[in-house]
Amino acid sequence: MSVFSSALLRSSVATRLRAAGCVFAEDEARILLDAAATPADLAVMVRSRAAGRPLEHVVGWAEFGGLRVAVDPGVFVPRRRSEFLVETAAGLTPEGALVVDLCCGSGALAAALAASVGRPVEVYAADVDEAAVGCARRNLAGVGGRVFRGDLFEPLPGALRGRVDVLLANVPYVPTADIELLPAEARVHEARPALDGGADGLDVLRRVAGEAPQWLAPGGSLLFETSERQAPAALAVVGSAGLDAALSWCEDLDATVVTATRRRGR
Known part of the structure; x- marks a missing residue:
């Protein structure tokens, strides 16, 4: 107090x-x-x-999904709209599910998902940023999460291939030319790789979608956020990777989520 x-x-x-x-x-x-x-x-x-420093960086934590999540300076601050991604994923997460959080940042998504489902799950996460990995390790320690530093799937144990039930990938999706239009809190104080999605905002998604079928279990799903404007192109990206895609939208949070599922038998 x-x-x-x-x-x-x-x-x-x-x-x-x-x-x-x-x-x-x-x-x-x-x-x-x-x-x-x-x-x-x-x-x-x-x-x-x-x-102008983000409040979450000042106090060292953010409220997300009913949790207090550690957020160190420079680490991407979890947005409230991402709670819809967690909510969508929770409906696809059975007990004992193998969950991977790519581009995990603070690990907020995986932590909130584990808390939301209220059932034991096996959690892995990865991020290229050292500060983010440090936060994620603290935030996921309570659920036994293992966090790796590296580029997308590269640092994950090879034994996870073909076994992932839920793949959360809150990839950066801001087009490079739009970075300068972001609020200073994000533009100045968050790591640029957590924001910059390349020329059309979909570069990182293409890489994730291209490898996802090798890591997902049959019937497993890749879930990610996109903007309403980018949604048609994002659906095309995961469709071209051989995944069955569905779009969800939450009016209250103004959040758009794509669920891309590996067909059983493939």
């Missing part, structure tokens, strides 16, 4: 954040006050947030 209980102090912090452009200044002020151990800590946190 925070040592700061003054309504006046909370109002002062909120005013500072609001002046810096923080839309949810009151909520953020409460979080910062709860997180700060000393007045000096609070001053540093408020200054950092007002300068």
Whole structure:
């Protein structure tokens, strides 16, 4: 519990954040006050947030899927819309399922999926970024998750080939030319490889889809987010890889998810 209980102090912090452009200044002020151990800590946190650093990087965690997920500076911050990806995957995850989280970032997707299904699952994850791997190892320790550093499937144990029931791949899908249009919180403070999807935003997806059939179990599914604009092209990518694809959309979160399944018998 925070040592700061003054309504006046909370109002002062909120005013500072609001002046810096923080839309949810009151909520953020409460979080910062709860997180700060000393007045000096609070001053540093408020200054950092007002300068544009993501709140999650300032306090070291993000709320996602009902969990508090560790997020270190520079690591991709899990977006709330990705909770729809977890929800969609949960319906395809039986007890004992083998789950892989590629481009895992903080490991938030796999952690939230394991918590959501409430059944034992076997979890593996991989990311090319060292800081992200460190976060994911902490976030997945409670479910026995194994996290590897490397490019997409390359660092995963070969014994997983043909056995993956659920393959989560929150691949970067922002077209390179659109990176500069992103909010500064993402553009400046998150690792560019976690955002940049190449010329049309689908470069990483093509690589994942091309290898996915070798790793998925028969009836296993690859799930990923895409934008509404990119959805037709994304469906074509996974279709050309021989996967049966379906599109889901959540109005509340404005989230678009593709589920691409390896046919049984193939």
